[in-house]
Each structure stands twice: as structure tokens, then as C-alpha cells.
Amino acid sequence: MENPLVPVMAPYASTIFSEMSALALRTNSVNLGQGFPDVEGPQFLVDLACEAIRGGQNQYAPRTGLPELRRAIADHQRRFYGLDVDPETEVLVTAGATEGIAAAILALVRPGDEVVTFEPYFDCYPPMVARAGGTLRTVPLRFPDHAVDEQALATAFSDRTRLVVLNTPHNPTGKVFTRDELRLIAELARRHDAWILTDEVYEHLVLDDTPHVPMATLPEAADRTLTMSSAGKTFSMTGWKVGWITGPAEGLAAVTSMKQWLTFTTSGPFQYAIAHGLAMDDAAYAVTADELRARRDQLLTGLADLGIRTNHPEATYFVLADLSPLGLDDALTGTTAFAEEHGVVGIPAASFVTGAEVEATAPLVRFAFCKREEIIAEGLRRLGAVLGRG
Secondary structure, X not given: OOOOOOHHHHHHOOOHHHHHHHHHHHHOOEEOOOOOOOOOOOHHHXXXXXXXXXXXXXXXXXXXXXXXXXXXXXXXXXXXXXXOOOOOOOEEEEOHHHHHHHHHHHHHOOOOOEEEEEEOOOOOHHHHHHHOOXXXXXXXXXXXXXXXXXHHHHHHOOOOEEEXXXXXXXXXXXXXXXHHHHHHHHHHHHHOOOEEEEEOOOOOOEOOOOOOOOHHHOOOOHHHEEEEEEHHHHOOOHHHOOEEEEOOHHHHHHHHHXXXXXXXXXXXXXXXXXXXXXOOOHHHHHHHHHHHHHHHHHHHHHHHHXXXXXXXXXXXXXXXXXXXXXXXXXXXXXXXXXXXXXXEEOEEHHHHOOOHHHHHOOOEEEEEOOOOHHHHHHHHHHHHHHOOOO
């Protein structure tokens, strides 16, 4: 029999994250690839989830999310950004950010529409655009400074542009888009009557002084922006798969219409816990960022000492490193052999780009620093051994 997978999804049959984690396990490598923390999130959230399970919150939650979580999300948007969000009509709880992004793209993008995004990009964007029948138009953010090319951005828009997908803080570069950059994107979206979907899951993981500015806080973008965030990143509970979208009621209604045919609803006990977690004080929110900042600096210093060029991530928990001094000139084709010989796994940056950018990013690898200090140190020791320094 022929492959039953529909042809449009054939290029996306597996994700690079699963492939690299499996490679790390098989080769007993230090896994600096897939971006999941190796420490638990707040214990009080675990206790609250267990309390909810024992208390009987084990049936379907409402399709838009538990009312107490939707209210907590609205309170969070008001508290941190001054956004007035109606929890009844402008908040949707999703099964993690990936489902929310998928539901939004499938709801808004029609066959023949174009979707503008920056590359490198998070790898779930292209398959969802393809499945919706759309065409992805990309704008490169080039290593190591990842500045926005204003002319390339303007050229990416056309009369067929339906949606802009913006990730800020940005994975995998760690870039935090500035207010001026956001205004340029918003102006182009308004000129072409396009929706904006902002993936802001790293909103509380800003490590430097550049503030995270939600696109929805710009008056010129508020009426066309859907904002995605996630408990997985904010609370280091990636396995709970609780995310949310906020935005104009008509946009949320469209996304809800799609989401109900994907998962219908999201785990009730975890929603209950996250509703309480969102109310924690500012100091508690800062703990994770403070820990990540120290680990980022540990990794950046260690790579610099080895003569490996990197970018400087302002946020998230990823750094891009040029491993050509270690003989890895093409990470897409050489990662397996590198792991087998040297015992370190990262994610090839070329997995997140298209066209000419594949060659431009060939020696770049995304390393995750959301790992214990001893794991990062061991990874650096093994990289140093490639140069005879281990």
C-alpha cells in the first residue's frame, strides 16, 4: 500500500525535536537539544493539581476553559500589560501552545492565502500553513544579531497576505522584538488587512533589559492580534499542555470553532492549578528567569572560551552556536555522527529555515540552557574535548 499520509504533510512526517532527543538517548549524549527543563516547576502547582484530581475535577472542562482560569488569564493580561480582556469572549484555553497555534492557523488561513513569518521559525508553523492550503512567506533574521530587514519584511507582504505569525521572545534566536519593530509589522498588517498571531510563550523568560512588548498593546494592532501563551514555559510544566489565546471576540470565536474539533477541551485539573499559579507574586515569576540567566551566561562563557561564535539571546532558553571550529560544517547531515563521536546533541538551526537560509545556517546549532549546571558543564567539557581540551 502507498503511504496513507496526505502528500501535503509528507515533508513534516516527524519533528526534529523528537529525532534529536531519540538520538541523544541512543548515543548516551548530553541532550542540549529539545527545550524542556530538567527541573520541576513550583511544588504548590503540583499540590493544587493533585487536589483537583482528588476533588473530582476529572470530567470535561468547558470547551473555552475553566471560568476561573479564563478570569486568571484576563487578570494576568491586565496586571502585566494593562490589557482589558473579557474572560467570557476574549480568552480561549488550549491544549498547549502548539494546539492553539494550529487551531488559529487552520481557522484563519484559506487555500491560496499567504502567511508571513520570520525565519528561523518554530517548526510547527510551516506544516499548519501547508495543511490549511496557505503559502509561507519568510523574512530572515540573520545570525548573529538577528536584525529585522525592513525591506525584506515589506516585500513579504502582498494582497494575498492573510496572517502574520510573530514569535516574541523568539525561538530559536532569543530575540526580543522592539516596539519600533512591532509597529512596523503592525503597520504592514493593517495596510494589507491581515490578522496577527503572536506566539509569546516566553514572555516571562526575558533575561536582559529589553522589555517584552505584547503586540496587542499597540493601538494599531489590538483589533487584529491573537496572543498565544503557555503555562508550560512560564511554570516549567511542559507536560501539562495548558496554553491560552487572548484577542478580539470575533477572532477567538473562529479559533474556538476549529479547536473544538481538535481536542474539544483541555485537562481540567491542570487548568485549576494554573489559575492559582497565575496569581503568584512578581518575585516568584522572576525566579525562573534568574536561574536561566545564570545558565545562559555559563553556556555563553564556556562556548566563547572554546572559540565558538554565538549570538546573545535576550530571552528564552536557547543560544545559537557556530560549530564549524569543531568540524561541524553542516549540522543537518552531521549531527548524528557528531553525537556518536562526541556525545553532545543540539538542534540544527537549518531545520528552522527555508531556501537559501538552509546553507547560510548550516553550521549553526541551537543549544538549550534550561538544564542543570552540571549538565551544561559536561556538555562544554565534551565540546572542548573535540579541540583536545577535555
